[in-house]
Amino acid sequence: MTEQHICPCGTDTPYNNCCARFHRGDARPETAEQLMRSRYSAWALRLIDYIITTTWPRQQRYLQRKALEDWADATEWCQLEIVDTDKGQADDTAGEVEFRATYRLKANGKTDIHQECSSFMVLLQVGG
Numbered sequence: 001m002t003e004q005h006i007c008p009c010g011t012d013t014p015y016n017n018c019c020a021r022f023h024r025g026d027a028r029p030e031t032a033e034q035l036m037r038s039r040y041s042a043w044a045l046r047l048i049d050y051i052i053t054t055t056w057p058r059q060q061r062y063l064q065r066k067a068l069e070d071w072a073d074a075t076e077w078c079q080l081e082i083v084d085t086d087k088g089q090a091d092d093t094a095g096e097v098e099f100r101a102t103y104r105l106k107a108n109g110k111t112d113i114h115q116e117c118s119s120f121m122v123l124l125q126v127g128g
């Protein structure tokens with residue numbers, strides 16, 4: 001994938017104009033939805049560092065890099081749908097995003113859906 005390809009997060013925008021700037025640390029997501037989308041595309045692109053740094057600091061110690069890498073390797077991310085958002089706009093410090101992520105297990109080709117309502121602290125998440 002090059003930076004001109006459409007971003008995996010589903011915005012129909014070239015990666016370079018979408019999540020790439022967050023992944024590179026050039027900009028911070030302004031909304032909880034942007035942050036959610038950038039985490040999804042990080043999974044799709046196997047950017048484990050980004051997944052870790054955008055996890056709540058309190059929970060980071062529970063993450064095991066190896067387990068995250070294995071999970072990224074085992075899955076192919078097909079689609080992200082944002083179901084609902086609550087706050088998390090540019091002038092909020094926190095918000096919630098309900099999302100539905102479709103992925104395929106490479107081992108058996110089985111498709112599954114991960115649906116979750118995540119809380120995001122917009123300003124505190126990504127160090128830059």
Ligand SMILES: [Zn+2]
Nearest residue numbers: 007009018019
């Ligand atoms: Zn994106």
